[in-house]
Amino acid sequence: MTASPEPDHAPMFDVDVPAPLTLVERLLALANLYTEHNDRIDLLFSGRATADPDTYVSSARRLEREALACVKAVRQQRLPPVEPVPSAVVRLKQTAYLTSGATRYLASAQQALPPDDAGAARLDRRRGFGQYVRLARELTALAPATVIESVRHIADRLPAKAHARATVPGIDRTQRDTLLAVARGHVIVTGQYENDRHDRTVPVDTDVLRHLDAQGLVTRDAASAPPFYAGGLPRDRVRLTSLGLSVLSTAIVAPLSAGPPPARPVPGPAATATATARARR
Structure with missing residues (x-):
């Protein structure tokens, strides 16, 4: 009796599957996503990126989903309702809601994009496409710093498994x-x-x-x-x-050292001689 052949989909070698992010890592990654999103819009206004509203809308929607998912993940930890943790969670929620508003502005920008290639008209910050994009950018301007400040307060109350183990x-x-x-x-x-x-x-x-x-x-x-x-x-x-x-x-x-202590000044020959003379008296 012959052995049954291996299935076609059987792996030929071990595949390393990346471990999922811990909660703290996920929040740190969220801040980076906001920075990337804001940079992309800033490059648009500086004339270094193309006006592709679909890209910005997709980016904002992703941020909104991830921000809400992070809020849900934090709540599942059932942290004690002791300040500053509740305020940090509220700031994360506010960030998600502001991102929702940014998504709506960017969706409106899609409708306001002129059919021609009049770049000056598209990038006018006071009207039309440019105005909607500017308003959306303002709503996410403080998001990276807000997320980081929130995670600093939340991380102190999280169990060890919610942190990474790499040092x-x-x-x-x-x-x-x-x-x-x-x-x-x-x-x-x-x-x-x-x-x-x-x-x-x-x-x-x-x-x-x-x-x-x-x-x-x-x-x-x-x-x-x-x-x-x-x-x-x-x-x-x-x-x-x-x-x-x-x-x-x-x-x-984690408690960290403040770094190497500052070097103490070395006394000169005259100061050394004076100190020695005083010690002999």
């Missing part, structure tokens, strides 16, 4: 704060992590950014952020990698 030895408070600034969508760079002096984002130490990049925690998304001035070139948005999401989800509430 990087030696991460200190400065590195953690830099990861938080990246998560908020506050870090834009030009070149190889060179600070743009005219940048209105939060200043961060470029040496810290390089260190985090070398560890695989952050990456530069080339030409994904709007230029600083009209007619300028797009800049690079710094984003968290998958590992960065995982590490920050743990470090966001």
